Amino acid sequence: MVLLLNTYKITLEYKGTHYQGFQIQSSGRTIQGELNNALKLLSKSDDIKSLGSGRTDAGVHALGQIVRIEIPVNIPVTSLARALNSHLPLDIRVKSAELCLSGFHPIYSAKSKEYNYVFSNLDTISPFAQELITLFPFDLDIELMKEGCKLFCGEHDFINFQCTGTDVETSVRQIFSCDLLHFHSDGHWSEIISDYYVFRVAGSGFLKQMVRLMMGALWSLGRGKITLSDLQKSLRIPMNNRLGATAPPQGLYLREVLY
DSSP: OOOOOEEEEEEEEEOOTTSSOSSOOSSSOOHHHHHHHHHHHHHTSSOOEEEESOOOOTTOEEEEEEEEEEESSOOOHHHHHHHHHTTSOTTEEEEEEEEOOTTOOTTTTOSEEEEEEEEEOSSOOOGGGTTTSEEOOSOOOHHHHHHHHHHHOEEEEOGGGSOTTOOOSOOEEEEEEEEEEEEEOOGGGGGTOSEEEEEEEEESOOOTTHHHHHHHHHHHHHTTSSOHHHHHHHTTSOOSSOSSOOOOGGGEEEEEEEO
16 A cells, blocks of 8 residues: 655754764664654654755754655644654754645755854853853964955865765855854853854855864964965865864754755
């Protein structure tokens, strides 16, 4: 018997600390694995499908991961998020749900994605913030880093900003906007993180660990270990050495996907 699958587009937010990334792996807990389990419980069937807009690495978070799901039950969109959340761990939440056409593809239909990388260069941060923000306790030339952000904008070959062994047809990507924002907290939240930065970048698509390597390069720039010319050169020709270390995963968030 062939079951009729109903197609929905859902928006997920999750804290990725205790997961091996979004995509199902051969071992370890994943966001997609937990979502699929919830879909099976909801539909009382193993005949379910899910496809996310991006993989997100182990420890990386999302505020707006888009997932196409197919389930053999017809459930009102007003009830779908609440029903799925009742079967999901508390560190994964469905924010919204809507019906979508069968031709909708979370990856290929996307026009742009925005990632945020959150860090602080205070001497120390609260243990409550350790899993959600990266501590980088060094003096940084923030204005120089902002100039570096401008260099990333436009279409470039980001071959120097991907993890080794990445299998892609091309490493050329277009960055629509890139900036570095400074924030202060007050009231209750100032006890957890009073001063922090958000590296915000939006583009047509991103290579594996690309944003974390961009962040690492900007840190090197801010510490005076590389120059703007070094950064500009890295966007023109392949290099043997990285401009900076790969930034840790806990500061990275998939912020939004636009269609």
